[in-house]
Amino acid sequence: MLWEAVRLAFTAIIRNKLRSFLTVLGVVIGVAAVIAMLTVGEGSSAQVKASVERLGTNVLVLRPGRVRMGPPSGEPAPRFTLKDAAALSELSIVAHVAPQAAATYPLVAGNANTSAQVSGTTADYLMVQNWPLALGRAFEPGEEASGAAVCLLGQTVRDKLFGSADPLGETLRVRGLACEVIGVLSARGAGSFGQDQDEVVLIPVKTMHRRLQGDTDVGSITVALLKSVASADGIRTVQVLMRERREIDIGEADDFSVTDMKDFNTLLTGVNSVMTGLLSAVAAVSLLVGGIGIMNIMLVSVTERTREIGIRLAVGASGGQVLMQFLIEAVVLSVLGGVLGIAVGLALAWGGSVYLAIPFTPSALVIALAFGFSAVVGVVFGFFPARRAARMDPIEALRHQ
């Protein structure tokens, strides 16, 4: 009986393909939205989580300039220098310090060229970032001190300029400066904003200053605290030192910021879940609209098939059996919409994750939930039309033209 009803439902749905499709469009859109949102949301929080783990604990980033709301005011805050980095590394609570001076420069190797962020830093940067090399070696102290023309390539730069060839020992021209490739960084994938972290070239910071940038500014300093140090304490110590070095009077605000990367990533995760919640609400509304669409078309269908209902009642169908038939038809309709929506949603999520360069993480639970929800929509919105069919008077129904 159940199987008969399902078969019958399919027959009725196939008979009115276009109408059925338009009817379930609401459910398709609702389910697709839920699936796409949750899958992308999941992927980006996985991304954030991974980058938190990669950074390790207790990493602070120092940047010049006030943290403030509103328009920028007055003169820009002074930049950091290598002396600031040196002073920071003197602190007993600090494990590693890596200054960075970065700019985007054209890159040429043989016939290939591209451009990427070139970051002047020290070998400690790899420690701070917990970023192992895939090939070659890091800068040696001598190279750092003398400002040697050597470089480390991110995977994307390596792929673009050297393809699968071995780049070690080759020459990379950074805005005309010939640098020897001494190492390749391991692949990192996308950052918290979806940027490609592998589109980067590292050179010794002195090389950057002397031979490319022409000044001795340091854009940011990354500090890894010792594991035993609480990050709040670390931040305070770093702030005190930097205020002293930058001669900020008591009562005046800092002209630099110290960000705990952990907090930053927690914030991102929070933003993510708010977005997910908001978009899920939108999806719920469109499921509701989809359900009303199904109810509407089922009412039309019940009216159109009044005579059929009369015949079924006359040959011995009970009201319950007629109710079941139409309820199952509504459920089959909305579950078909749900399945279509799941497919569309996964496709969108896949596209989205490629575009945002985050992992594509379809969740069986989310898919099962979407499936369940569409079945529930069918039951809830199919019930009223089905009950109308079940309560028909067989004589009246048979007389219906």
Place this chain on the structure above:
Amino acid sequence: MSAPLISFRNVARSYGAGEAEVRALDGVSFDIRPGEFVSIMGPSGSGKSTAMNIIGCLDRPTSGEYLFKGIPAQGLDQDRRALLRRHALGFVFQGFNLLARQSALENVELPLIYKGLPAAERRALAREALRKVGLEGRESHDPSQLSGGQQQRVAIARALAGGPEVILADEPTGNLDSARGHEIMRLLQALNREEGITIVMVTHEDDIAHYAGRLMVFTDGHLTRDEPVKERA
């Protein structure tokens, strides 16, 4: 004499109330025994269909008693009446009332679905019923591909498939030409004689009515004549 299969005890059925009240049946009593073939005649609006609907458990009397096999059927709830239709009654209508876009076989299977029979058994019973009405080889035809007479045979096969005790036929030849009408009557007569199925049939035509063994005439909601059929057409 065997116990009656169908008993009307002063059955009345009225529509509307007060001034507008229509007494479609106004105190009708009769018994029909198993194996009888009864024709009901009477002018239009005399209550024939109303009586058939009550016998078929599609409708209930406003007053009086309707007993099916001694059971007061008017007291049964909707589901029990559905069960009675499913297991003991078969309907044949003037307008055939087949499901369009479903094959002859599927139409005949319909009551068997509600009996909960497995597909293979259903199919076998439906084929057998179609064979009995002479439609072997037409199983996969849609109603639209069949003539009126053939469609009415499918309807009879559908009524027959469930193994009913009574077939109720309300003007079964009303939409057919005379020759086709007589074919249908010979079929019903054979089912009555060979399978022992009780048949109650409404008709306007004398020669059709004469296939039955008993004739009842309704006038204005009253049973005005009830007699054996003397000669056969």
